[in-house]
Amino acid sequence: MPKRKKAASPAPSPDKRRLLRSPAFYKVLTVFVLVFFVWVVYLDAQVRYKFEGKRWALPAQVYARALEIFDGRALNLDNLEQELALLQYQKQNNAERPGSYAVRPKGSGYQLDLFIRAHRLPNEVQPEVLIRFDLQGDVVGGLQTLKGQEKALYTLEPFKMAGIYPGQKEERELLSYEQLPQPLIEALLATEDRNFFEHGGISPLSIARAAWANFQAGRVVQGGSTLTQQLVKNFYLSRERSLWRKVNEAMMSLLLEWHYSKRDILETYANDIYLGQSGATAIHGFGMGSYFYFGKALEHLEFHELSLLVALIKGPSYYDPRRHPERALERRNLVISQAQDQGFIKPYPARMARAEAINIVTRPRIQTNRYPAFLDLVKRQLRRDYLEQDLRSEGLKIYTTLDPQLQTNLESAAARVMPRLDARNDQSLQMGAVITGVGTGEVLAILGDKKPRYQGFNRALDARRQIGSLIKPAVYLSALMDPEKYHLASLLNDQAFKIRFNNGDEWQPGNFDGKEHEQVSLLQGLMHSYNVATARLGLELGVETVHETLERLGVDVPLNPYPSIFLGAQSLSPFEVSQFYQTIASNGFNVPLRAIREVTTSQGEMLTRYGFEIEQVLPSQAVYLLQFALQETMRAGTGRSAYGRLPGALRVAGKTGTTNDNRDSWFAGFSGDYLGVVWLGKDDNESTRLTGSSGALKVWTEFMARIPQYPLVLQPRKDVNLHWFDQDSWSLTEARCEGAIQLPVWGEVDDLPRQNCDGRAADDKGWFKTWF
């Protein structure tokens, strides 16, 4: 059969011919091409600028210290369970999965199985491990490894306590393409873009399929956007719905695909996708979504959990598994079915995955700022080494010294004691408190307000108030550093006196009890906080000497140049007092307080390690004598009420402080492990009607009673020996004498007066012997 001759194309109409010959047409066309070219170049620049630059402003992530578990560790079950709850560990009958634990009674204590999740710390990777240990008398014992690598010390993942955010609060955990689990990619592609690896950015086939599905359903049931288009929409464009935005989206998708690989695009999509909201903070990316919904890293999710994350893409609010679990379940099962339809998962495992309940953590693990006072300190210390902009955008990981167990107990102690005290003060009483590690200088807990979540004025760092008798240890230490002249049994005059200054002002210190005590020992002067005796001692020593001691103790503020400083007319913040007392607790070594251990990049590379440094600034013998006196203060002096609550085995040392008209109530004290400084007062500086003993000491005691810890053990010093003294005359005497007390003395005692048990001087031979 002869082929039919192809019909000749019709000749252009006269109008068209005219148009094609018209110079105006070419001008318009040129302009159009030019505009198109400029538009494409503009979009291209936009696409490349953001994709090749820093894609997201990543907030710095701030972590608490990681809990370490080892044989011999002091650990209380209540405290441990509080911390495990923070870390989203689930209590179960058997600890079968990472992130779970089980508790059984054993003897007078407990046995615990704890399945620690895999996690990363600076320079360290901890694989998941199941351990078993006993808690008897608040001590870990019998530690054994049931599953995983055997070690002597196990570290839990640190609690992420806060982020340092840019203006817009977004949380994301960046992952590389290699870190994306293959089942996640498969579920994602099956649900959102089946032809992802075939199309060039837009998929006409998908658009047609979606249009047909929508037409059949009579409503929008399917989108035609590719993953690339979704990424462009979220990453570059506004939420505006217009044809022009759609055109931009299509062109940018083509450009993105032209410039970058599919892996790059998928990786960016996986880190950018919006998956939920935690208060004011948006959760982006599968990495953070995994922590937000499941409390564990993406790599540890099972297929049904990965499918839920994919299910959320369509509408994180509508399918929120916490608020709408049925919707979430239905959508998740649809994702699983689509993965099965595409051949990514076999029917049986798909059926098993669909049968799984939605098992998400009850409370999101995202904490924006749980401990504002501590974070404030961390930021101040970071600003010495890092730019504010970097803290808000580089995704730095900040590993701090915060101990969540101690912080929680400090908050509980305040919550328990403050209402009672506040009732006497029209609810206007305020507080600041700082807990540090003795000898380590690590800041472990802080309260800047009686309401722990309050983000305003941080009294622990910024409330500089007169410290009253808290300063007295510096006065007595100044004396004890001169062993030729002073020892704990040295006598001080406690009779009232008056000083008249050149300008006509007078100073007449008086004791708190309003009495004079004639002569008291140095030990008594400090134990009972006698103002007159202390003022006289200070005047003997001189203001300059006491200043020098304070400076050595780490007080780094302008000092009051008048004798009133001997009684605490010197303003310091609780944090500054902590530094001062840390030197005393550390045997005369200055240990700078620090709140940060390490800073790493977002990828875990070490940037800064804040090491431990010390300097001996005071003779340890003198500090030993002071520690002894401060222990006596707690045993039988102004701090003795603490032992109404504390066990006698917990030896502690401390000092109360009260200022004029009871404006400030202070206490500073330490055990073998912890130093706590507490201040109570009012912001308007009015009277609190509290002394150091009836106010701050109560909070301190309540805190210390909740923490298992080691007592303060005084180590005998070179050249310090114990001697017996009579408690009336404070002369040397014998152990067998009634009322004799044993005191440590630095140096020789040959020149000290001695007396016999009958009260006569040892060199007094008596009238009978003298007569003969």
Added chain:
Amino acid sequence: MVLTFKNQKITAFVILLSLLGACSSVKQRQVVAVNSVDSGAPATTTSDAPLSVPLPPVVTSLLQQAERDIDAGLYQQAEKRLQQAQRIVPAEPRVYLVWGHWAQARQRPYQAEQMYRRVLSLSSRGTSAHAAARRALEAMDIHREY
């Protein structure tokens, strides 16, 4: 005087001895548990026996690892282990003894001196840690003592 490498090895040996020599101790550090029943003030304030106390095995292990890290030049790792050990037993002189060794290896003689001084402040005469710290200070030509 800066210690030579040979001296450092000797110091390490002394430290190891002091770690092992802790077995003769009679006193164990006791945690005071929450809700202990013996409330009330202690009868007296006393100086406690300063005898060498057996280190918790985890601390012994950390110190030995730190020593190995120092010898291998892994100073960051060694420092991390020392900080871990310090947090467990902040008043343990043997921790600071190894830390002094670490500071010497890092050519930080002033920090080394301070660490050895800390050992002296936390231990009493007659203990191996005390003796090792004294020897280390003498080797550094430091004789002044607070």
